Structure formats: structure tokens, C-alpha cells
Amino acid sequence: MAEKAPRRPPPMKRVLVVEPHPQVRAALADLVDDEPGCELVAAVTTIADALSLVSEVRPDVVLVDTDTPNWEPQQLGKRFGEILPEVLLVFLSAATEPHRECPESSTKTLSMLKTVAPDFLRSLSS
Template sequence: MVKRTTATSQAKRILIVDDHAIVRLGMRQLIAAEPDLSICCESETGEEALALALNAKPDLAIVDLSLGTMHGLELVRQLHQALPEMPVLVLSMHDEALFAERAVRAGARGYMTKKGAIEGLIPAVRHVLAGKIYASEAVSQQILAGLQRGTAVPEGPIGGLTDREIQVFELVGRGLSTAGIADRLGVSVKTIETYRSNIKTKLNLRDAAALVRYATSWIDRL
């Protein structure tokens, strides 16, 4: 955790949450170049981020989705419940088509991928701080098209998974065993076995090996 003082008394105070130090460094550098923005605190875990937010009351939180024990979507949901006036911008490596709408449903005010962060982070931050919802043009069009059809944004086969199932699926793709996932998420092995079974059923996968192959290939495409 790193705490920083604001650049001016009027600077908007930002909490950044990402489990990669190099990503946090990049965000610090981008935000430091803006005199009306500052980082008040940062965290690499969801649990610590929630405590920091409750204490520091930042003007904005920038949140990654892959945070270890607490998935970013759950952190967004808890931040929105605890501090409904504080906007949250999700900055993630994950596909917008799958996660942008989920993030907004959880309470986020914006979603962008890390691929466009260098050029797009500051405009997205200002957009969200102005009280608007930020999404890429492609995702905005998908959401509007879905509303016109009365359907959700198409998410592909993974879209049928719950948020928790997606978290387990991601960890399978990153090579964690059932016991390793249970330890990471703080639940029982039996619970993870149930999640894995549900995932296989929803994705029409025959066995554990097929699940691992599918999850690994999905991670490789991120």
C-alpha cells in the first residue's frame, strides 16, 4: 500500500487497485502528469482496497478485475454498496464484450481495457468524474443494440457463467489446481469441485482435461 498527498486542495483523489506493481506504477505516472488529479492510496488486493476506500473516501476508484481472493467484480459491488457516490472505473485486460456490462451491473461507471490505457485512461477518468458512464464505442454500440433487441450484450459461451464461475474458470486457465483455487478463494475443495462441474455442464465440456484446455486457451487469448 502506498499513500500520496494531493497535488492541490482541489485535486480529485484517486484510489488505484491492481495486483501488478508495474501497472500501478504506470497509472501513477499518467495521473501525476495531471495537476488536478492525484493518487490518495493504492492496493493490490480487494480486501485492503475496500478498507482504504472506507477510510480515505476517494473521489474515484480505478479497479482491476483479477485480484486474487476477491474478484474485481465483487470489489466493485462492495464499493458501490459502501460508497454509492464514489464512481468506479474498471481497467482490465479482460474482453469488454464479456465484462463491461457485468461491471456496470455491479456498480461501475466505466470500463476500459489495458490495451488502450496509455492514451485513454485520463480521458476515461475525466469522463467518469464528470458523472458520465464510460465505455468504448464498440461496447456502447453493442449495449444499445442489445437494448433495442431486448437482449443482453452477446458474450459467447462464457457469458452463461456466473461471476464466481468465471473467477474459478480463470484460475483453472492460469494453472491452479482445485485445492489451489479453494485456498485462493478461501472456500472448500468441495465447493470448487461443484463450480467446476457446473462450468463443464454450461460449456458442454466432457471432462476435467477439456475444461483445462478450454480455460487455458481462453487465458491465452486475453
């Protein structure tokens, strides 16, 4: 009887965090670090920082706080999509009813409350 090849674990999801508030950025980075199926590739303060790094660190997922200053909601998905079309943009909000911020995005986008970010990260590796 032939032996089955060992099952490979799913590849790690590479995550980039964009969050202007230092304590929240650190907490999100810790959440990513603590999730076995995720790898933190960078945690930055601004969209400009994220865009300058995205082609180098090649994230699968970008967590973006909707409170991040100087971001253009209608252009953000397009700009990330031009650099890395397969990236998933996840907009995090403290609002009680988050909504899709980039309806014309060329990338996949999700919007969610910050409080469900841990569940979302766990879902990446399941």
C-alpha cells in the first residue's frame, strides 16, 4: 500500500498593517505575529509608507485603518492594484457600521470592525 505524502501546511499569509496610532499599530502587529498562519511583513503609519513598501514586501493582505490620514478612498484600491493586483485590502473601522470604502477598486476589498480583526486573521489560516 502506498503511503500518502505528508500534508503540507497552507502557506503563510503575508500581512502589512497600516495604522496611524502607535498603540493600535502595535496591537495589530502583535495579533498578526500571534496568528500561526500569518507573517507580519511590515507595520507602517501612512499609506505613502505602505505604497513604497508593497512591491518589496509583497503582502497577501493589507490591513488599513480607515482613520489613516491623507488617503483617498476612491484611489487606494486602484493604486495598490496597479502594484500588486492579487492583494486583499481590508479596511478596519471603529465605526459601528463599516462600509466598503473603495467600490471601484481593482483589488479585492473587505470592510470590518477592528474588533473582528482577530477572527479574520484566524480565518486566513483555516
